[in-house]
Amino acid sequence: AQRVTQPEKLLSVFKGAPVELKCNYSYSGSPELFWYVQYSRQRLQLLLRHISRESIKGFTADLNKGETSFHLKKPFAQEEDSAMYYCALRTTSGSRLTFGEGTQLTVNP
Amino acid sequence: GAVVSQHPSRVICKSGTSVKIECRSLDFQATTMFWYRQFPKQSLMLMATSNEGSKATYEQGVEKDKFLINHASLTLSTLTVTSAHPEDSSFYICSARSLVNSYEQYFGPGTRLTVT
Numbered sequence: 001a002q003r004v005t006q007p008e009k010l011l012s013v014f015k016g017a018p019v020e021l022k023c024n025y026s027y028s029g030s031p032e033l034f035w036y037v038q039y040s041r042q043r044l045q046l047l048l049r050h051i052s053r054e055s056i057k058g059f060t061a062d063l064n065k066g067e068t069s070f071h072l073k074k075p076f077a078q079e080e081d082s083a084m085y086y087c088a089l090r091t092t093s094g095s096r097l098t099f100g101e102g103t104q105l106t107v108n109p
Numbered sequence: 110g111a112v113v114s115q116h117p118s119r120v121i122c123k124s125g126t127s128v129k130i131e132c133r134s135l136d137f138q139a140t141t142m143f144w145y146r147q148f149p150k151q152s153l154m155l156m157a158t159s160n161e162g163s164k165a166t167y168e169q170g171v172e173k174d175k176f177l178i179n180h181a182s183l184t185l186s187t188l189t190v191t192s193a194h195p196e197d198s199s200f201y202i203c204s205a206r207s208l209v210n211s212y213e214q215y216f217g218p219g220t221r222l223t224v225t
Contacts, residue, residue, distance in 0.1 A: 009150075032212070043113075044153075044202070044216040051212070086152065095141050095206060097214060101152040 002027040004089050006100035013077050014108050021072040021103045023061075023087030031089045033063055033070040034097070038084040047072075047085070057081070077107045111137045113205050115217035122193055123225055129189045130220045132203030138183035139205035143214065144176070147200045159186055183208070193224040 003026045033050040050063040087100040112135040145153040159165035159180035177189040202219045
C-alpha cells in the first residue's frame with residue numbers, strides 16, 4: 001500500500017528566508033505527486049503537481065524517485081505563505097489520493 | 110474555476126438522530142466524488158469513493174451502514190450519518206473529480222458535525 005510521510009508537523013521561518021517542506025512517499029509503481037494548501041478558514045486547494053513541473057506562488061517541487069521524495073521549496077518565504085500544506089500521492093491506476101499528515105507553515109515577520 | 114459546495118457548513122444534532130450532508134459540483138460534472146473526515150490538526154482520512162450511479166467503495170474500517178453515501182447525479186453526492194454518536198463529531202470534507210480534468214480534485218469547504 002502507498003504511504004506519504006511529512007516528517008515536520010510544524011515549521012516556522014522568517015519572512016524572506018528559504019523554506020523547504022519535506023515529503024517522502026512509499027509506492028512500488030510510478031506515482032502522481034501533489035501538494036495541496038489550506039489557508040486559514042479556507043478549503044483545501046491544489047498548489048502544484050509534479051507532472052506539470054511548474055512554479056506556483058514561487059513554490060517548486062521536484063520528484064526524486066531515487067530518494068522517493070517530493071519536497072516543496074520556496075527561496076523567499078512570505079507571510080501570506082502561512083498555511084497548512086499537504087503532500088498527496090495518487091497511484092497510476094487509482095483515483096484516490098493518499099495524504100500526508102500535513103505541515104503547518106508559519107512565516108514570521 | 111471549478112467549485113464544490115457543501116451544505117450545511119455546520120450542524121449540531123442529538124445522539125441517535127441522522128444527519129445528511131450534501132456535496133455539489135457547481136459548474137462541472139464529477140465522475141467521482143470522495144468523502145473525507147478530518148480530525149483537528151490531523152490529515153484527511155478517506156472514508157469512501159463514489160461514482161455516479163453505482164455503490165460507494167468504503168475504506169477499511171468505515172461502516173457503510175452508518176455512513177450512507179448516495180451519488181445520484183454527476184453533480185450531487187450525499188453523506189448521511191445514521192444514528193449519530195458523539196464520536197462521529199468531526200469535520201467532513203467532500204471532493205469531486207472533474208470529468209474533463211480528471212487529474213484534479215476540487216474540495217468542498219467542509220461540514221462541521223457536532224453530536225451532543
